[in-house]
Amino acid sequence: MRSLGPILVVVLHILAIWYVACVPMNVREVLTAAERAGAEIVPPEASVRRDMGAIPLVLANTDHLGGSWSQDRAKLPAPHQVAQEIWASTFVEEVEGRRGLIRSGTFSNRGLIHHTGITLWATVLGFAMGTGMGILLAIGIVHSRTMDMSVMPWAIVSQTIPIVALAPMIIVVLYSVGVQGMLPKAVISAYLSFFPVVVGMVKGLRSPDQSQLDLMHTYNASSRDVLIKLRLPASVPYLFASLKIGIAASLVGAIVGELPVQKGGLGARMLAGSYYGQTTQIWAALFAAALLAAFLVRAVGWIERRTQRAMGLSA
Amino acid sequence: MMDSASLAETDVVAKPVIAARSLNLTFETNDGPVHALRDVNLDVARGDFVSFIGPSGCGKTTFLRCIAGLETPTGGALSVNGMTPDEARRARAYGYVFQAASLYPWRTIGGNVRLPLEIMGFSKSEQAERVRRTLELVDLAGFEKKYPWQLSGGMQQRASIARALAFDADLLLMDEPFGALDEIVRDRLNEELLKLWDRTGKTIGFVTHSIPEAVYLSTRIVVMSPRPGRITDVIESPLPKERPLDIRDSREFIEIAHRVREGLRAGHVDE
Known part of the structure; x- marks a missing residue:
């Protein structure tokens, strides 16, 4: 401390x-x-x-x-006004509100906790999807020259398209095939978070030096063995650096995905606030998003430390 | 019965473990071809301790890597245990020790020694038994659960030797394994390596650029010189198999060292 x-x-x-x-x-x-x-x-x-x-x-x-x-x-509301709004839309709303936790048994849909929860789950689901896809793509890129040449440029191009322009289209397209709710937001999250994972993992999977690879070669190890016993463990530090960027990008993706839908979440809360000139509500949602981001990055850091300890990499 | 056994034995002894015939290796670089090896001829008999010595660029490491199937010669013939080097590699005929210990930092010492055993599909109990036995062999019993960073450089290199011994290949290839260690640790490890060689009866190919190390360890010393990489002298050591460290002050030792030095100098003048 x-x-x-x-x-x-x-x-x-x-x-x-x-x-x-x-x-x-x-x-x-x-x-x-x-x-x-x-x-x-x-x-x-x-x-x-x-x-x-x-x-x-x-x-x-x-x-x-x-x-x-x-x-x-x-x-520009003053800090104490924002603090009051946060207090009112969390504790007060849940304890005294008609739809609050005490009266209804569930978190109020007018309160921040409910909306933060919606965003949290979309973020976590999208992050998991993006991380999984990123790792698989990186494995493909490292093992196949064709994928190296073809996938990487597209991965880079994908990140140059403004997500605010792309998000509504993703939601509309998925809605037209009957997918709605949390999944479209998670897809947008995944779209933003897979990229740092791909870049970090490609670097990580290629990080073993020549003598470590030669050693595997003298054992006549299969490329599966090389992947599991050498490349993947060697890439762990790179993976976690990417995950910390990826989780923050996931949160941004989930919030952007909530803007056009207005079915709850911090993004919906911010847009509603701006429709009705409720600036304190926007700021309160902003702070909730910032706290959520800090919590998520800390969580990834905690998992990283646990993993390092399990791998004997820290004193 | 006796006869056939002894016949088989002489048969094994007669067949060289490593046989190189007019071996050539040329690297194509942007500045034109580089002759890493030219016209290398060498037989290594079972149980030999052969050192390769020479200045950098003489191809000693390249030759060792050719034997291991890590490089492919561009001409000539090379056989390892009567097979091509690549077949020998597939048959896991040798253990290789690199200049850096190259231990995987996320594996314990035991886990590192277990690595080749896992890949080669030994049973769990066999793995545990072999890890225990090889760590004992290199005097690292009790360090099984330690991580590489918790060990000194010399101990790390011993662990990497244990890793190369764990799967009982007859041939041990060592590429300047003690090059990065200080003199005192190196002396000790040299002594231990000789004992190990005596106990296991393995054939050892050992790359070094230290004359005392080569003379102290070897039954045969292969002197090489650069541009192009070639063998200039092969010296049979008359030293007894039992070699205390102070043998290095004996007349024979100094004579061989002198001949190695002459060989190295001759190779240099040629250039």
Whole structure:
């Protein structure tokens, strides 16, 4: 826990910058509200204010900025507002809400926990699919020159297409063949996460040096033996480096896949928030996604350490 | 009964384990052909300890790799146990020890020695028994469950020798196995290797660039020289099979070492 101090310092700085940024970001709405409440705003004409920059407005009206951190639908909600929203949409919703855990026995579909759960499962399923496919492709690429020449360029091209453009098509195409729900989102996750796994595993499977391969050759080992007893174990460190990138990409994929469908999940929650101007809801969903990502990367790291210990690679 | 047995024995002794006839190997490179081996002729009898010595680029390692079927000669004939090197490799006729120990870091010492046994399909109980026996042979009993990084360089190389011995091939090919170790450890391992050779009766091909090492270990010393890689001298050692370390101060030892040095120098002048 030696890192706690530095982390805290960084967080405090971010919070400070955030609070300061709230003032110019929200200044127009704050001044309009203050004017309605009877305050004298400089300049008094709304049409003139509209053409002014945010900073001059702030500097001209330093006395009327008290509302900067309590706007109902702020352009940039203050950290404590986001924290309140997270609290309200998790604990309060589950304990007191009509559809909350206490009253209904399941997590509320208006709460963050329910939506985080939906995204989590789509991410994990997509990650598993992407990792499996990535490993299989890498094995093929390492063993077959034809696959090396043909698959790798396409794998690279696949990652140059913006996923936001591709996601709706994947969902529509899969829907037309009767696949919906979690699977289309998982497919998008897999699409994003297989790539780092392919790249890392190809490098990992090729990492044994010549004498290690020669050794196998002197035993007249089959390429299956070489794969299982040499290439795969040697690729483990490369695999986990890729998995940490892959799991984060999977989460992005799942969220993007939730945007066009609106059947729950953090992506749906963010888009709904933006439809109804609920910025705190967007930010709350963002934080839930960030926490989820941190948790997933930690989980992969934990599995990595366990694996290394089992392989005798750590002290 | 006696007669046929002794007949078979002489038959085995008479047949060389390794026979090379006008062996050539040319690598095609961008700068033109490189003659790694030219016109190499050599017979190695069963039970011989043959050292290959020479400066870098003389083809000693290449020759060893040819015997192991890791390189393919471009001309001449080479047989190992009466087979082609590739057939011999398929028949798992030899154990190979590399300059680096090349132990797999994710396997314990026991697991590394077990590797060839797993690949060659020995039964589980046979594997355990052979791992125990070979580790004892190289004085590593009790280190079976340790990982390579927990062992010193000398111990790692001993483990890699155990790995090459585990499946009982008659032929042991060693490519500068002690080249990366310090003098003291190397002396000890040389002594142990001689004992091992005495106990197991294996035929050993040993590549080195150390004159004392070659003279101390070998029954025959093959002196090679570079560009093109060729044999310039083959020295039969008159030293007794029993060789304490201080034999290196004896007159015979110094004489052979001198002849090896002369051979190396001659090869150099030729160039």
